[in-house]
Amino acid sequence: MKRRSSFSRAVFIGTIVFLFMPLFVLVLYSFNESKSGSWTGFSLRWYIKLFSDSPDLWRAFGNSAIIALGSALVATVIGTLGAIGVNWYRFRLRSYLRTVTFLPMILPEIIIGVSLLIFFSGLGFKLGLFTVFVAHVSFNLPFVFLLVLARLEEFDFSIIEAARDLGANDTQTLMKVIVPMTMPGIVSGFLTAVTLSLEDFVITFFVTGPGATTLPLYVYSAIRFGVSPVINALSVVMILGTIALTWSMRNFLKYIAAK
Amino acid sequence: MKRGPGGLYATPAIVWLTVFFIAPLFIIVLYSFLRPGLRGGVEWSLTFDAYRAIANPTFAKVTLNTIVVALGATLVTLLIALPCGYYMARSKNQTLLLLLVIIPFWTNFLIRIYAWIAILGNEGFLNDMLQALGLTNDSIRFLYNRWAVALVLVYTYLPYAILPLFSTIDKFDFSLLEAARDLGASKFGAIRRVLMPNIKGGVLTAFLFTFIPIFGAYAVPLLVGGTESYMLGNLIADELTKSRNWPLASAISLVITLVTTIGVMLLVRANGANVLGGGKEASEAKAEQSAPLLNASLVALPHSGGGAS
Numbered sequence: 001m002k003r004r005s006s007f008s009r010a011v012f013i014g015t016i017v018f019l020f021m022p023l024f025v026l027v028l029y030s031f032n033e034s035k036s037g038s039w040t041g042f043s044l045r046w047y048i049k050l051f052s053d054s055p056d057l058w059r060a061f062g063n064s065a066i067i068a069l070g071s072a073l074v075a076t077v078i079g080t081l082g083a084i085g086v087n088w089y090r091f092r093l094r095s096y097l098r099t100v101t102f103l104p105m106i107l108p109e110i111i112i113g114v115s116l117l118i119f120f121s122g123l124g125f126k127l128g129l130f131t132v133f134v135a136h137v138s139f140n141l142p143f144v145f146l147l148v149l150a151r152l153e154e155f156d157f158s159i160i161e162a163a164r165d166l167g168a169n170d171t172q173t174l175m176k177v178i179v180p181m182t183m184p185g186i187v188s189g190f191l192t193a194v195t196l197s198l199e200d201f202v203i204t205f206f207v208t209g210p211g212a213t214t215l216p217l218y219v220y221s222a223i224r225f226g227v228s229p230v231i232n233a234l235s236v237v238m239i240l241g242t243i244a245l246t247w248s249m250r251n252f253l254k255y256i257a258a259k
Numbered sequence: 260m261k262r263g264p265g266g267l268y269a270t271p272a273i274v275w276l277t278v279f280f281i282a283p284l285f286i287i288v289l290y291s292f293l294r295p296g297l298r299g300g301v302e303w304s305l306t307f308d309a310y311r312a313i314a315n316p317t318f319a320k321v322t323l324n325t326i327v328v329a330l331g332a333t334l335v336t337l338l339i340a341l342p343c344g345y346y347m348a349r350s351k352n353q354t355l356l357l358l359l360v361i362i363p364f365w366t367n368f369l370i371r372i373y374a375w376i377a378i379l380g381n382e383g384f385l386n387d388m389l390q391a392l393g394l395t396n397d398s399i400r401f402l403y404n405r406w407a408v409a410l411v412l413v414y415t416y417l418p419y420a421i422l423p424l425f426s427t428i429d430k431f432d433f434s435l436l437e438a439a440r441d442l443g444a445s446k447f448g449a450i451r452r453v454l455m456p457n458i459k460g461g462v463l464t465a466f467l468f469t470f471i472p473i474f475g476a477y478a479v480p481l482l483v484g485g486t487e488s489y490m491l492g493n494l495i496a497d498e499l500t501k502s503r504n505w506p507l508a509s510a511i512s513l514v515i516t517l518v519t520t521i522g523v524m525l526l527v528r529a530n531g532a533n534v535l536g537g538g539k540e541a542s543e544a545k546a547e548q549s550a551p552l553l554n555a556s557l558v559a560l561p562h563s564g565g566g567a568s
Contacts, residue, residue: 078275079272092266110475110512231370239365
């Protein structure tokens with residue numbers, strides 16, 4: 001046992017080094033004075049440029065924020081209702097919905113992007129923020145659906161029956177019983193949707209149009225032809241931002257779950 | 260399960276996914292049999308030209324390259340991920356180790372690719388180090404070849420493999436391994452004949468989670484690959500935006516979709532039969548499959564709490 005575990009330990013440590021090393025290089029270079037290549041001295045100039053002299057970047061960030069929040073909100077409402085329907089009720093197309101929500105998780109992103117681009121263009125939609133929004137709702141929806149469903153599966157249908165026996169109608173049962181107790185699942189579905197939306201490059205790349213540059217698309221155009229020091233600084237800010245955000249959301253979720 | 264307002268609740272989801280997910284897939288099936296229009300779009304006449312074009316040597320070369328890179332990168336990923344998952348499952352500090360694997364994964368996908376450009380580029384970190392150490396005078400071209408693509412793909416999708424493997428190995432009853440040893444099995448023999456068959460589901464999930472996105476990779480070969488490391492994803496994008504041959508782009512997309520779907524079905528079926536001894540119903544096998552799949556995505560996603568917290 002001992003030799004085996006020391007082998008797996010070595011692989012694990014090597015893997016962690018492998019996973020973190022590129023991020024450390026980014027942090028290091030973000031403080032480098034020169035534009036690229038060798039280390040010439042400590043400097044904050046790229047951070048200053050990032051925050052005071054990168055209007056396009058911040059416009060892209062604004063677009064990303066709007067798309068992420070908007071698409072997450074719509075996906076959460078539609079996905080939650082769908083999950084509630086599938087979990088507790090019988091209706092036509094129930095198994096269809098279950099299959100369809102599974103597909104986006106197994107199909108490569110590029111297929112979703114290409115098929116939506118052809119769909120939008122074929123129907124004469126103008127590519128732009130709206131098509132990006134629609135695409136993001138579409139790939140977010142299944143994740144919200146599955147996360148909420150996972151939460152719902154912990155409960156018994158007798159809760160619904162109890163509510164009905166006590167005189168609640170369908171709307172009251174939904175709003176006063178089902179939604180509150182599913183809240184942790186709904187919130188984590190929403191947050192997941194926001195994250196996926198902020199993260200997406202491939203699908204957005206295909207369905208975007210003029211004036212609808214999101215942050216990942218901006219990063220792409222900046223790094224396409226090599227190293228860009230402002231992106232080094234942006235990377236560090238984004239890494240720290242994600243860690244801080246995820247940390248607070250974890251605690252927020254725990255707080256909701258405990259309530 | 261009761262009749263009730265379920266259909267009403269599910270209607271928006273059914274409509275949205277049908278219109279914006281299923282219909283577009285059907286449209287690419289249709290388009291793949293039509294003639295390309297002059298500036299994008301299609302002409303409404305039936306033809307098999309797109310499929311004929313796929314069969315020509317240039318495309319076959321890209322397809323072959325895609326398969327080789329995808330299988331190679333997936334295999335390497337699994338070989339690294341297995342001992343990692345094993346070590347994490349046996350550790351007492353599971354939450355910490357999980358965080359160590361997930362934190363780099365939180366970093367934006369493009370930033371992770373970019374980090375490798377910063378390391379491997381002509382004026383990157385590695386060349387800088389080599390020159391500082393006096394090992395080379397001219398910068399070495401590490402980027403823009405098949406090896407760079409494979410390396411960055413492994414880097415990008417490693418957590419996708421580690422997480423499902425960890426959650427499966429974690430559920431394994433290790434006293435079985437001790438029992439096998441007591442009964443005279445060698446260390447390696449016990450792992451191969453007792454542990455491996457039991458974690459087959461996790462290995463399969465890890466394989467699919469890695470192979471599928473790598474097979475459809477677009478951004479990684481675009482940014483760190485060269486012309487010889489072109490993959491099917493890049494070909495689709497070129498046909499769409501440069502050559503404006505929509506039927507061909509649709510046909511290639513369809514090939515990727517079919518390979519993915521058939522792969523998933525075959526593996527789930529083979530695995531279900533093995534794990535459950537073929538005695539149980541297919542639906543149960545499917546549930547067995549989707550559980551770790553869903554579980555892995557839950558653990559993998561930043562704030563869902565994960566299994567160990």
